[in-house]
Amino acid sequence: MDYRAAFNRGITLYPERDVLVDGDRRFTWKQWGERQHRLGNALLGLGLKKGDRVGVVLKNCAECFDAFAAGAKTGIVVVPINYRLNPDAICTIIADAECRALLVHTEFAATVQEMSARLPALEAVIAVGGAVDGLLDYESLLASASSAEPQAVHADDDLAVVIYTTGTTGDPKGAMATRRSMIMRMCCIAIEMQFGPEDRYLNSLPIFHVAGIIALGALFRCATNIILKDFIPLEFCRTVQQEKVTKAFLAPxxxxxxLNFDKVNEYDLSSLSRLLYGASPMPQEVLRRTIKVLPHCDMIQAFGASECFTIVFLSPGDHREALTGAGRVAGRLNSAGRQASLSEVRVVRDDGTNVIPGEVGEVIARSGQVMAGYLNKPKETAEAIRDGWYYTRDLATVDEDGYIYIVDRKSHMIITGGENVYPAQIENALFDHPKIANVAVIGVPDSKWGEVVKAFIVCKPGEKLTEREVIEFCAPRMASYAKPKSVEFLDSLPVTATGKLNKLELKKKYWAGSAKMIG
Known part of the structure; x- marks a missing residue:
């Protein structure tokens, strides 16, 4: 299937049905089809051509999807950019991608104008959300362009999208997705989420990252996409109730x-039939609380990365069996699941051979979803993709039935006195404490042991703990060397724009100037 065909199915099959709901704005497939084509023709009219890059510095909005679709129709490469990064980081990404044009929300316009002198490849900046002096106006540009579908010749291996990694383990890298890999990604998530035309999918996390591809998978199956500009618990609950949302994706x-929103029980969330979670490990205590709040909602876990999208899923059936079963079956709630329908996944030793059950190794994947490489980074590409396999840098074990249990990131592993300690295992144990709402564990420098374990704790509202109580709670649950040697209490933990726990931010204070901090 051609990549652009994914954006045409709904135009043909459901022209008068809503496809995008963005606040007070609603677009039918017919209306959105015209917007896709107008944007594509407008970009071509500005002199961009197949293979050129257009950067997207937008909060969640319909225009994000306009950009993906226009890229599919014209062959122009779309570069979604994390608007929450500092200006220098945004400038670095725009320069690295050699963007010739940018779509920017008006609130970011001044920042982009200030950096334009450092971006020699940048020729056109288009303001979304209102007129800005010195910039092109998005709606005016669309109004002046043709609504006919752009005609271009494409190949499956043409570059389609460059997604920059979140940078939690170092500088962002541009993971290149071809037209073929984008179709494979959309197909994979459509299969696993069982998207259909009657679904109403809620985009509540930033579309510039993996959430955007999940949404494209919903569009591929002609589902309606409902867009939240920013994630606010109140707005999430209100939107699910008002729009009768059927499916959504949230990071743990x-x-x-x-779950900690004090008014969550005041809203009717019963329309939710399937909730996808991923981007970081899900503590069992949080999962069980979710099932209590959403008893009729199927849970599905995805594991993957910007470089390969989703390669492992724990299905709704797996969740149900684990919750009602015992022994090995019950333990599957701790797993990420089994390989996705369009992927091959292995857990291997350093020499590339498969581990035996219970042995820790690195997760690797081979799939049509895997990136073509990192933009402008041949060395990093060669390290990440070897003999056709993508090496994720995630450590895991695998059981006799093929369920994969993520232990931690290689870069997060703590080596204390020669012993390997996996923070995720300590975090899962601490989540069992009835007074703990959130937790993060890192290694910090130590003159005797090289590094030791440090825990950051967020207590539940109205609860208090001491460092000694936390350490004593850990004593019977793990080896002595794995227990936290210090505990710091915080009001909240830092997260990335995609909801991942940002351990790099926690480490900065302790590992400034050290290569260990970035793995």
Whole structure:
């Protein structure tokens, strides 16, 4: 299937049905089809051509989807950019991608104008959300362009999208997705989420990252996409109730925020039939609380990365069996699941051979979803993709039935006195404490042991703990060397724009200037 065909199915099959709901704005497939084509023709009219890059510095909005679709129709490469980064980081990404044009929300316009002198490749900046002096106006540009579908010749291996990694383990890198890999990604998530035309999918996390591709998978199956500009628990609950949302995606840290929202039980969330979670490990305590709040909602876990999208899923059936079963079956709630329908996944030793059950190794994947490489980074590409396999840098074990249990990131592993300690295992144990709402564990420098374990704790509202109480709670649950040697209490933990726990931010204070901090 051609990549652009994914954006045409709804135009043909459901022209008068809503496809995008963005606040007070609603677009039918017919209306959105015209917007896709107008944007594509407008970009071509500005002199861009197949293979050129257009950067997207937008909060969640319909125009994000206009850009993906226009890129599919013209062959112009779309570069979604994390608007929450500092200006220098945004400038670095725009320069690295050699963007010739940018779509920017008006609130970011001044920042982009200030950096334009450092961006020699940048020729056109288009303001979304209102007129800005010195910039092109988005709606005016669309109004002056043709609504006919752009005609261009494409190949499956043409570059389609460059997604920059979140940078939690170092500088962002541009993961290149071809037209073929984008179709494979959309197909994979459509299969696993069982999207259909009657679904109403809620985009509550930033579309510039993996959430955007999940939404494209919903569009591929002609589902309606409902867009939240920013994630606010109140707005999430209100929107699910008002729009009768059927499916959504939340990172565990964000889901935890919803569960701790004091008015969550005042809203009718019963329309939710399937909730996808991923981007970081899900503590069992949070999962069980979710099932209590959403008893009729199927849970599905995805594991993947910007470089390969989703390669492992824990299905709704797996969740149900684990919750009602015992022994090995019950333990599957701790797993990420099994390989996705369009992927091959292995857990290997350093020499590339498969581990045996219970042995820790690195997760690797081979799939049509895997990136073509990192933009402008041949060395990093060669390290990440070897003999056709993408090496994720995630450590895991695998059981006899093929369920994969993520232990931690290689870069997060703590080596204390020669012993390997996996922070995720300590975090899961601490989540069992009835007074703990959130937790993060890192290694910090130590003159005797090289590094030791440090825990950051967020207590539940109205609760208090001491460092000694936390350490004593850990004593019977783990080896002595794995226990936290110090505990710091915080009001909240830092997260990235996609809801991942940002351990790099926690480490900065302790590992400034050290290569260990970035793995």
């Amino acid at each position: 840290a964000v889901l935890n925020v919803v």
